[in-house]
Amino acid sequence: MGASIKAQRSESTLRSLITLNHLLHKEERLFSQSQHGTLAVVVASLLTTASTQSSRTFTVTNHCPFTIWPALLTDLQAGTAVPSQPTGWEQASGATVTFAVPYNWAAGRIWGRTxxxxxxxxxxxxxxxxxxxxxxxxxxxxxxxxxxxxxxxFTLGINGLPDYYDVSLVDGSNLPMTITSDKGCPTASCPVDLNPACPSVLAYKDSSGVVVGCESACLANLDGNPNNSPNCCSGSYNTPQTCPASGVTYYSYFKNQCPDTYSYPFDESSGTALWTCAASLSSDYTIVFCP
Structure with missing residues (x-):
């Protein structure tokens, strides 16, 4: 019902830059560390040979007490395989949507709009x-x-590589969310609504002044220079060594309440950020908003 008050500021360029930096961090690590990374991951390996695996089934459930508008995006530079579902839809409270996802879906994301x-x-x-x-x-x-x-x-695995998946709060949060596997693989989860107690400097409000999102310190530009920031892991802070979690303002606010999430660009070291499931299991996945 209208854009956020903060969206009216001249911050669209900053937000695009921050999101791009986040994606670049992920892709670089996924190519350099076979055991870590995020989801533009191992894309080169995933696309090298054909596979006989069938598509997977993804289920999106809205347990929020209000309508949301889920969306999905595929990084077409990582792969051209796309889900059968449209890239955006309206979903009422209590509704469930199920769709097919290609076995080799790479660098895909799903989120909720409010x-x-x-x-x-x-x-x-x-x-x-x-x-x-x-x-x-x-x-x-x-x-x-x-x-x-x-x-x-998500990046689904082929050629002996696992599925990689996570719930990311790197650019902030707007809705609680969980990802579960029907094969018993680990649950990625932020079941907590982070908006009510969101620190005031991170609070993202709608046109009526209600807090509808909680920004990361990077997104809120707390240190004033997203190009060289310990909050963004950019510039001279663009390695795990120079950008530890301890240097990211309000990292603990997100990670303490939602430990099984990706809460800053180099969060793999926590051991509870990036999750895997053997591709041979051909797991189906369920994404629940407001679990």
């Missing part, structure tokens, strides 16, 4: 949180959600 109205100038400001280029249907090439937005991230 307080959307697509009747006028559909685009990134059509929702209080998570809006995208394109309106209801996010643009396949440029339709990443405007943060803060809780993300479910």
């Amino acid at each position: 307080e959307c109205n697509f009747t006028v100038n559909p685009g990134p400001t059509s929702c209080a949180t998570g809006g995208c280029n394109g309106g209801l249907l996010c643009d396949p090439g440029t339709g990443g959600g405007v943060p803060p937005a809780t993300l479910a991230e």
Whole structure:
């Protein structure tokens, strides 16, 4: 029901830069560390040979007491395999949506949008949180959600590599979320609504002044220079050694309440950020909003 007050500021360029930096960090680590990374991961290996694996089934359930507008995005530079589901849809409280996902889906993400109205100038400001280029249907090439937005991230494994998945709070959060596997693999989860107690400097408000999201310290630009920031792991802080979790402002706010999430760009060292499931299991996954 209107754009966020903060979205009216001239911060769209900053937000795009922060999101790009986050993705670049992930891709670099996934190519350099076979046991870690996030989800643009091992993309080169995933795409090298064919596989006889069938598609997977993904289920999205909305347990929030209000309508949300889920969206999905595939990094088309990582792979062209895309889910059968449209890139955005309306989902009422209590509703469940099920769709097929290719066995080799790479660098994919799913998130929830809130307080959307697509009747006028559909685009990134059509929702209080998570809006995208394109309106209801996010643009396949440029339709990443405007943060803060809780993300479910996936790269499904082939050629002996596992599935990688996580719930990411790197760019902040807007809705509680869990990812579960039907094969008993670990649950990635942020079951807590982080908005009510969100530190005031991170609070992201809608047009009526209600806190609808909680920004990361990087997204909120607390240190004033996202190009060289310990909060963003950018510039001279762009390695795990120079960007420890202890140097990220408010890291503990997110990680203590949601330990099984990706809470800053180099969070693999926590051991509870990035999750794997043997691709041979052909796991189906369920994403629940407001579990």
